Amino acid sequence: MDPDVLRRLHDILGPAGVVADPDLLRGYLSDWRGAYQGTAAVVARPADTGQVAEILGLCHRRGVAVVPQGGNTGLCGGAVPDRSGTQLVLSTNRLRRIRGVDRADQTITVEAGVVLQTVQEAADAAGLLFPLSLGAEGSCTIGGNLATNAGGTAVVRYGTMRELTLGVEVVLPDGRIWNGLRGLRKDNTGYDLKQLFIGSEGTLGVITAAVLALHPAIRSRATAWVALSDPQAAVDLIEIVRATAGSRLSGFELMSAQSVEFVLRHVSGTRDPFGSAHPWFALLELSDPMADAPLAQTLETVLGEAFERELLRDAVVADGSTQVAALWALREGISEAQNHEGPSLKHDITVPISVIPAFVAATDDALRATMPGIRIVTYGHVGDGNLHYNLSKPPGTDDEVFRSRAAELARVVYDSTAGFAGSISAEHGLGQSKREVIADYKxxxxxxxxxxxxxxFDPAGLMNPGKVLPEG
Incomplete structure (x- = not known):
């Protein structure tokens, strides 16, 4: 990198804002799984929107490519620089201010580097709820959640980040600032520009702050863990839940037996609620802002009808917060548990809810024909059709042999997804891992x-190059 650019960065940011020491750089140059590695001469850590604007303006004038990075918890390599050593990593981890909470409007305005859990806690302190919840919430940042249009476990009720975001502040590639921090529920004045930046993975500019929609705090909850014969039973069950509970349905998670088996084997403190084998499981949760909402009765009605229709093999209803946490631990521990079984090939797809059973059957058959003995870890959010279709190697298979077939196995999953009118990325984005293959499916x-x-937005192609858009 041009020494003059480095000197100018020091002038803009001061010593705390520039990371050039190789030992300190290392944490910014690889994703958290170690799947993607790059190099960079420097990491810029701006402390406010004005400094972000100065950095992008400088890089625009000097032709320096910029890779925005939040909590770096992504799964598709979208926040990792390439290996050229010429790109600048722009970390938002000093943009940590909560600019305000408006109880009347039910909004919170936060900067991009604020950790998701911190937003949840600030909302709770105000007697409100920010409902986005996902496994990395203790380390992922709002900027990254916006850049990838994060979903999580409560999409069935509250939607993705697109539905949870009212306004954004963005620094454009040439250094101009667009202040779109409007907390309006209605603004019918032309194109909704914020939606271009949400899900763009830093390829159009750097989101520096956002106005997020809050919801009434949850004061009643009812949670059940159920055993199912197949995914069709889950699709039929969610139809019953929606007809009976309506908008009080806040979570519906489906898990294969293989998924739960890994958790019970590797995650300390977890236990099988049934003590007997079943092919599939679902975790369903109802919630309400009323402290005395009759959710237990509603859940009992749902389960009673499901048993009458022979959809359930067994069911257990949580009694108290400790049991609720124990049931959710079985769902939330899947990704961690699978890592103990060797390489995990992760696929984040979505299909229409109605075709989930046929999709799972066809895809499982195709994968097993391609690699006999492969272990398929299927779990996800039935309420929005999003399944995490992750693969572990057959027992005894060499790690590198398994990794060498990653592209072939991904094609099996993606071809099947396309055949059922689905999307090859539901909530993780495209990053660099899917940027070329997407050309075959869009x-x-x-x-x-x-x-x-x-x-x-970026005619010079300097914003996060090599991500999202395929060459051509």
């Missing part, structure tokens, strides 16, 4: 429109 006209938007 219509050419859609890719042309996306490239046109990129050209409009």
């Amino acid at each position: 219509p050419a006209v859609e890719l042309d429109l996306m490239r046109g938007i990129k050209q409009l």
Whole structure:
């Protein structure tokens, strides 16, 4: 990198804002799984939006590519620089201010580097709820959640980050600042520009702050763990829950027996609620802001009808917060547990809810035909059709042999997903891992429109190059 650019960065940010020591750089140059590695001469750590603007303006003038990075908890390599050593990593981890909470409007305005759990806690302190919840909430940041349009376990009720975001502040590639921090529920004045930046993975600019929608705090909850024969039973069950509980349904998670087996084997403190084998499991949760809402009775009605229709093999209803936490631990421990079984090939797909049973059957068959003995870890959010279709090697298979077939196995999952009118990325984004393969699954006209938007905002191609958009 040009020494003059480095000197100017020091002038803008001061000693605390520039990381150049190789030992300190290391944590910014790899994703948390170690799946993607890059190099960079420097990491810039701006402390406010003005400094972000100065950095992007400088890089725009000098032709320096910028890789925005939040908590670096992504799974697709979207926040990792390439190996050229010429890119600048722009970390938002000093943009940590909560700018305000408005109880009347039920909004919270936060900067991009605020950790998701901190937002949840600030909302709770105000007697409100920020409902986004996911496994990395103790380390992922709001900027990253926005950049990837994060979903999590409560999408069935509250939606993704697109639905939870009212306004954003963005620094454009040339250093201009767009202050779109409007907390309005209605603003019918043309194109909704914020939606272009949400899910763009830092390829159009750097989101520096956002106005997020809050909801009434939850004061009643009812949770059940149920055993199922197959995914069709889950689809039928969620239909009953929606008809009976309506908007009080806040979580519906489906898990294969393989998923739960790994958790029970590797996650300390977990136990089988049934003590007997079942092919599939579901975790369903109802919640309400009323302290005395009759959720237990509603859940009893749901389970009673499901048993009458022979959808359930068994069921247990949580009695108290400790049991609720224990049931959720079985769901939330899957990703961690699978890592103990060797390489995990992760696929984050979505299909229409109605075709989940046929999709799972067809995809499992295709994967087992491609690699006999492969262990398929299927789990996800039935309420929005999002399944995490993760693969572990057959017992006894060499790690590198398994990794060498990652692209072939991914094609099996993606081809099947496309065949059922689904998407190959539900909530993790494209990053660098899916940027080329997406060209085979998106219509050419859609890719042309996306490239046109990129050209409009970033004609020099300096914002997170090599991510999201395929070459061509």
